[in-house]
Amino acid sequence: MSEPILVAENLTKWFPVKRNLTQVMKGNRTWVRAVDRISFTINKGEIFGLVGESGCGKTTTGKLIMKLLEITDGTLEMKGENATHLRGAALEKYRREVQMIFQDPYSSMNPRFTVRDVLMEPLEIHKVGKDAKEREVWVREILDEVKLSPPDEFLVRHPHMLSGGQRQRAATARTLMLSPSIIVADEPVSMIDLSTRAEILHMMRQLQREMGLTYVYITHDLSTARYFTDRLAVMYLGKIIEMGVAGSVIDRTLHPYTKALIAAVCEPVSGKVNRIKDVPIKGEIPAATNIPPGCRFHPRCLYAVEECWQEEEPTLDDIGGGHLVACRRWAEIERLGAAARTSEASLGTRKSSFAPSA
């Protein structure tokens, strides 16, 4: 089952920061290290989650996979072939293999196009099918696949005549037109109604099973990630800090940052709903131009000790069971966590004054 389809090795993307004249004269170049030497392997047929706050580099990673951005350093391998820098026919072939669902269903389709135009576009670009008729047959099949039926009704609609959920279905349909292997889904449900989210994710999962697709699911939302993904990578400031099987990462969280993320999730449990969270994190996310020395999380980490910023940055190490973590104190933290859980009851009473009487 675990046959690698996409392998990233030290994948890096630096963006130059706009300079003023004096900086140019001095020869200063500042860089935003949006993605900073990350390595991961995505297996065929799995749903791989990339989780993190906005600005952590997860979308940039998605665009690097999509080849919408040039890779600064590191390598990307697709089905065993080097895909770091592609041109011409090789790029075209790659584009047919990798498709993307964009976050904003309202702007990911040309407002002047009808659903038919939107779905025909990939076929036209890659000259699939011999004429418009043949293409339309295929378009109708896919519309059926994403449950936009009857197709006749939807084909002539413009995006603004669709609901958010329908748009995301149409966007999904577009990605399927070329029968790709990998679909990068960048927050596909974050901008649509809560009530339809599960439906869309369910549809995506069904498609994945039927067609043997591989998803890269990019999100800031750990709760959908847990529900939807097989494996998870948590990113912070351009770096993966914890990665592993979704259940393991969420239930046996080791990195202090992942812990903070989980703590921030609203838990729909009676009595806890409106509780103001005591999130175990401090400060704000620093600018990606100025990454803290040592462990890049140390200014915000509640567990940070001197060696965290004095020593080299901790590496992403396997601690068994395919669970990787980049924290030098993970073992101690796990022990502390076990201790803290026993005192949770007292924590709950302390905070209850803020909660409505349930």
Place this chain on the structure above:
Amino acid sequence: MKKRDFSQLRSMWSEFRRIKFGMVGLALLGMFVVVVLIEPLIVPFPDAATRWRDMTYWVDNPRNAKPAWVNWFTSKDYAPSARIQSDNIVSGEFGAGKLYQAELPYKYSWDKAPSDVTLRMNVTGNARYEAEFIRPDGLSVTYQKTSQGAGTRDLRISVAQNLQPQLYQFAGKYEDPRVMQSTSASTINPLAVLFSQAEKGALLSGSKPLDGTYTVRVKVVAADATSSLNEAELIVAGGVQGVLGTDNMKRDLWSGLIAGTKWALIIGLLTSFIAVVVGVIYGVTSGYYGGFVDSLMNRIYEIFSSVPLLPILIVMSAVFKPSIWIMIAMMCIFFWVGPVRTVRSIALQIKEASYIEAARGLGASNRRILMRHMIPQLVPYAFASMALSVPGAIVYEASISLIGLGDATRVTWGQILQAAFSSGAVLQGIWWWVVPPGVAIALMGMTFAFIGFAMDTILNPKLKTR
């Protein structure tokens, strides 16, 4: 064009219909187009466009005649221009040859005599002819002449030029001899004599017009069998003529103005169309590619947009003596900068939309993104921009023509104005030569300005007053 693009224009149209001045502009444009289409039907001189500077084409017209409707506002009416064709030439044996006879009646009921009355006879071969001008009171003046020559030709007897001695004599019979002595045949106005009552004091001044039917009796004696009278026509060159009168070269200004409409439309629409198409493509390309390409294109744009167009046009026209097409081309070279800035900023905005990124992710080429995703969105703006740059093109052409550097082979409004100014029409009070082309230029400009502003109102929600 795909259906999609039409639906976009259709929705624009439904908004456009609600804007009053836009509809006024559209109605005016419709009027101009209709005028161009039915041009031959509404002008008395359909060859005006091609023979504007051909003196022979205008020879029978009065000089500096006022528009016909001036009579509505004056107490003393001018005789309008008229043509009386003989429909009945009687011929009979006359010795070795033939005698042709024709009568041309002219009904006169005005206060001011026409500026000339010309008898035109189309004859073949040798002919001796006699024209008797019979007044309503029975008195008459006769003119005789022999014309020899081969072939068919027009003979002209002009009252103003040929009948002066006869009419001087005629006046002498009734006028005070002392008055007659102070004048001579060459100083009297023969038309005034012909059309006034045979009374002392009235004949030379023409102060008492004689109303009634004047008849010109033509007798042509053809000397041999090969000679003949083919046609006889009386041409009255009035004091007023047609819708807009004539200029000092006897040209019918209405015909010229209508002929100029076509050129105004061609100059305006062609220039703005080419310029806007180039400008839109330029702006989109610059905005889409960004970076170095954008900077370079911006510099080029700035050079073109900061060059003052009129002086350049004047210099180039003076050097090249350009045809109208070259002038259109020269205007295009500078007009394309008009839409660039706006188009570029719109392009920058569209470029950020994630459907552009989506298209790139699908492997769409830059060309495809530009042509399929970006340019179609600029179509409405392009239309507005075209409409707004039409008046400029028309005015520039008129300006070049006005200083005498335009294409002298066409009749444009600017050319008419130029002729008016150079012959001092303003100082002589020939307002009907100056005002109509000026108004036409303004009206045409207004037409497109209205349409353009209306489209702008639709596209720019900020301007919407509702």
